[in-house]
Amino acid sequence: MMNGRYDALLLVAFGGPEQPGDVEPFLERVTAGRPIPSDRLAEVAGRYLSVGGRSPLNPRMRALLAAVRAELAARRIHLPVFWGNRNAAPLLADAVAEMAAAGVERALAWTASPYASYSSCRQYGEDLVAACSAVGERAPAIDMIRRHHDHPALLEPAADRLSEALARLPGDRRDGAHLLFSAHSIPTAFADTCDYEAQVVEAARLVAALVDPAGHHPHEVVWQSRTGSPRVPWLEPDVGDRIEALAEEGVDAVAVSPIGFPVENFEIAWDLDTDAARRAADVGVAFARAAAVDDDPRFASMVVDLAVERLDGTAGGPRPGAGSLGIRPDTCGVNCCPDLRRVEHPEGDPRPSTS
Numbered sequence: 001m002m003n004g005r006y007d008a009l010l011l012v013a014f015g016g017p018e019q020p021g022d023v024e025p026f027l028e029r030v031t032a033g034r035p036i037p038s039d040r041l042a043e044v045a046g047r048y049l050s051v052g053g054r055s056p057l058n059p060r061m062r063a064l065l066a067a068v069r070a071e072l073a074a075r076r077i078h079l080p081v082f083w084g085n086r087n088a089a090p091l092l093a094d095a096v097a098e099m100a101a102a103g104v105e106r107a108l109a110w111t112a113s114p115y116a117s118y119s120s121c122r123q124y125g126e127d128l129v130a131a132c133s134a135v136g137e138r139a140p141a142i143d144m145i146r147r148h149h150d151h152p153a154l155l156e157p158a159a160d161r162l163s164e165a166l167a168r169l170p171g172d173r174r175d176g177a178h179l180l181f182s183a184h185s186i187p188t189a190f191a192d193t194c195d196y197e198a199q200v201v202e203a204a205r206l207v208a209a210l211v212d213p214a215g216h217h218p219h220e221v222v223w224q225s226r227t228g229s230p231r232v233p234w235l236e237p238d239v240g241d242r243i244e245a246l247a248e249e250g251v252d253a254v255a256v257s258p259i260g261f262p263v264e265n266f267e268i269a270w271d272l273d274t275d276a277a278r279r280a281a282d283v284g285v286a287f288a289r290a291a292a293v294d295d296d297p298r299f300a301s302m303v304v305d306l307a308v309e310r311l312d313g314t315a316g317g318p319r320p321g322a323g324s325l326g327i328r329p330d331t332c333g334v335n336c337c338p339d340l341r342r343v344e345h346p347e348g349d350p351r352p353s354t355s
Contacts, residue, residue: 008080008099008107009072009307010142011065012092012124015085016055016266022088023048029087047270055266058088060294061112064263067300079307080104084131086124092131100138107142108307112263112294114149114203116328117186117196121147122337145306146330149199150206150323153302157293158203158257159210165255165290166211173253173286178218178246179208180239182272183260185223187340188233194337195325197235202323203259221259224271239272240279247283254280255288263294 017026023045031041048055065083072079080102084095099107109128113120125144132139148154162179169177181204191197201221208219222239237245243254256276258268272289280287293299309319310330321327 006079006106006108006143006307006311008082008102008104008140009068009303010095010099010107010109011061011068011081011083011112011303012109012128013057013061013083013085013112013263014265015088015091016057017048017088018054018058020049020053023053026088048266051266051269055088056269057263057265058085060264060292061085064294064300064303067295067297068303071297071300071304075304077304077308077311079311082107086127092127093134096128096131096135096139096142099140100135104140107140108145108310109142110145110303110306113260114147114151114154114262115183115196115199115260116147116149116332116337117194118190118337118339119186120184120196122332122339125332126339143310143330145310147199147328148302148306148321149203150321150325151302151306152320152322153298153305154262154293155203155206155210155322157296157298158259158290159207160296161290161293162207162211162255162257165257165288166217168288169253169255169286175216176251177253177255177286178220178251179211180242180254180256181207181219181221181259182224182239182256182276183221183258184267185226185235185238187228188235189340191235193340196337198325199323200260202325204257206322207257207259217255222256224276225267240276243276243280243285243287244283247280247285252284253286253288255290257290258292261292262299264292268292 015026017023027041027045061083065081069081072081082095082099084090084092086092111124128142132142166174166177183200186196204219204221222237222242223235224239226234226238239256246254256272258272261268277287319327
């Protein structure tokens with residue numbers, strides 16, 4: 001099957017270091033233009049170095065790249081697939097240059113977050129524009145694929161992974177376990193201008209219904225990875241704080257789904273597997289973390305499905321969505337997910353980051 005409108009697919013991710021020497025330049029890119037205190041940067045660098053200076057993200061993206069290519073081949077869709085990151089090699093500008101050298105004229109870009117917010121959507125679009133500008137006139141035109149927080153092929157693997165996590169809890173605690181759905185916190189000022197919080201809450205509700213249709217396990221959304229001034233309000237509760245509060249209420253087991261992060265990354269590994277797990281142990285709460293879904297075959301199939309929606313310029317085909325918030329448009333409106341970084345904050349830019 002050939003298509004006449006798009007001639008490539010670009011997978012776009014945040015990126016992460018793969019060895020100790022990558023940590024400093026990676027953090028410099030992430031924090032460029034932001035007045036981050038040197039001791040805070042050193043703290044974050046130390047976290048990476050404590051695990052060998054490597055984020056899980058890049059290896060998982062390589063595997064996803066191979067899986068998407070295989071899925072396209074199985075469907076006999078001729079669509080070359082490329083991969084670029086915002087903050088670590090392969091950088092977006094290099095990926096766009098590679099596409100230009102291959103003769104790509106118009107491409108679709110899938111980004112590794114299904115949610116609508118400035119940092120998870122619009123900023124990726126800005127980075128794509130910057131990458132194309134760096135390449136120059138040879139750069140292809142690039143259109144982004146829609147947000148897709150309620151796609152069944154995202155929710156069903158997440159439900160299966162959470163069920164697996166529940167099964168790993170001690171048998172005598174499993175029945176009373178709470179389901180926690182964790183996503184990257186953002187400043188409430190950002191949340192007020194987009195559907196991010198509503199989409200995360202809906203995705204959590206839909207996954208919980210698949211895992212526990214009878215409603216035996218209470219479930220709720222928690223947040224992680226906040227940065228910036230404590231005087232700037234962010235979405236709460238923090239996952240670790242909530243686990244400690246649940247312990248005081250008598251809860252002795254939690255199963256945590258990283259619903260906000262489809263691809264395994266360092267913030268899952270640090271904020272959940274390290275920090276939240278330690279805090280749970282300290283208060284006697286059994287803890288199990290669901291794996292991310294990027295290595296599930298259904299996930300690669302979803303990426304291809306989202307691309308196929310746009311091939312040949314046909315926008316009228318089926319567009320799966322299990323929620324009630326409606327299917328997101330292909331092109332976001334001018335005022336969608338605005339950039340609030342120019343708003344004055346007491347200690348600099350409160351943008352979230354993921355890796």
